[in-house]
Amino acid sequence: MRESWQERFAETPDVLIAQRRERTLVPVRDFAIGGDEFVTMAGPCSVETERQLMATAEHVARSGARVLRGGAFKPRTSPYAFHGLGLDGLKLLAKAREATGLAIVTEAMSECDVAMVAECADILQIGSRSMENYSLLEAAARCGRPILLKRGMVATIGDFLKSAQFILENGNPHVMLCERGIRTFETAMRNTFDAAGIALLKQISHLPVIADPSHAAGYRDLVPALARIGVAAGADGLIVEVHPDPDHAWSDGEQSLNFAEYDAMMLNIAPWIALRERGRDRRHAAEARALEAVGCH
Numbered sequence: 516m517r518e519s520w521q522e523r524f525a526e527t528p529d530v531l532i533a534q535r536r537e538r539t540l541v542p543v544r545d546f547a548i549g550g551d552e553f554v555t556m557a558g559p560c561s562v563e564t565e566r567q568l569m570a571t572a573e574h575v576a577r578s579g580a581r582v583l584r585g586g587a588f589k590p591r592t593s594p595y596a597f598h599g600l601g602l603d604g605l606k607l608l609a610k611a612r613e614a615t616g617l618a619i620v621t622e623a624m625s626e627c628d629v630a631m632v633a634e635c636a637d638i639l640q641i642g643s644r645s646m647e648n649y650s651l652l653e654a655a656a657r658c659g660r661p662i663l664l665k666r667g668m669v670a671t672i673g674d675f676l677k678s679a680q681f682i683l684e685n686g687n688p689h690v691m692l693c694e695r696g697i698r699t700f701e702t703a704m705r706n707t708f709d710a711a712g713i714a715l716l717k718q719i720s721h722l723p724v725i726a727d728p729s730h731a732a733g734y735r736d737l738v739p740a741l742a743r744i745g746v747a748a749g750a751d752g753l754i755v756e757v758h759p760d761p762d763h764a765w766s767d768g769e770q771s772l773n774f775a776e777y778d779a780m781m782l783n784i785a786p787w788i789a790l791r792e793r794g795r796d797r798r799h800a801a802e803a804r805a806l807e808a809v810g811c812h
């Protein structure tokens with residue numbers, strides 16, 4: 516007999532669905548992630564200017580996003596690329612939250628910056644390149660904010676779960692697992708989107724799962740299809756890059772959607788989100804019937 520998923524991932528027991536363990540709901544401002552609502556996080560790769568950020572925030576808020584994304588501290592592979600506005604970027608994010616009511620997700624790259632980032636962020640992002648930076652994970656776990664943990668680009672599902680377990684172990688139960696594509700032999704796309712990974716994480720873990728079609732695809736024309744696949748695979752939400760003028764973005768322009776493309780994508784995935792909700796209602800009804808049958812109400 517093949518070993519069960521529970522046996523396979525026995526090193527990370529706290530992130531696994533155990534019998535009767537409820538799914539984790541991550542509270543963010545006045546809503547929750549991991550429950551009934553499908554949550555969209557959208558915004559630029561990097562915070563660039565007040566004009567760029569405000570225009571994007573206002574647009575994505577009008578189009579149903581709950582969370583504004585935007586990097587103030589940017590992990591860039593090239594030392595000569597734009598590395599973010601730092602504290603000034605955080606101040607602009609706080610201003611955008613004030614103006615729109617959107618929650619903020621933004622990355623901390625170093626444990627020294629966690630307190631400063633956590634002051635502005637409603638959700639602290641741990642980037643793909645930092646998934647195994649354990650001093651950063653420990654500081655992030657202790658900052659009191661929910662964590663969006665991005666999968667390392669060369670991390671297996673087992674490695675990913677270990678980093679999540681590490682955060683839980685350090686006292687923070689509010690972890691979201693973000694699939695953002697992994698490196699494979701395929702180079703046509705920036706990364707390979709692991710849809711099976713999303714399905715598996717939903718099956719074995721009680722933590723919310725977020726799909727990032729932008730970093731997985733690397734090209735904007737592929738982003739809507741990967742977003743749709745993410746919803747269909749069972750993700751609880753999306754994080755997607757949107758920019759008023761992607762061709763002139765200071766980072767990740769090639770994979771960023773402009774406002775019209777973002778709206779078209781949201782319209783395109785709406786039926787899949789509705790299907791997900793109908794599936795959930797059917798599941799709840801089946802669970803209630805099963806409980807009734809054994810005499811529990």
Ligand code: PEP
Nearest residue numbers: 560642643644665695730
């Ligand atoms: C980002 O969200 O802009 C980012 C740098 O993502 P990742 O860590 O997944 O590369």
Ligand code: MN
Nearest residue numbers: 560756766767
């Ligand atoms: Mn990016």
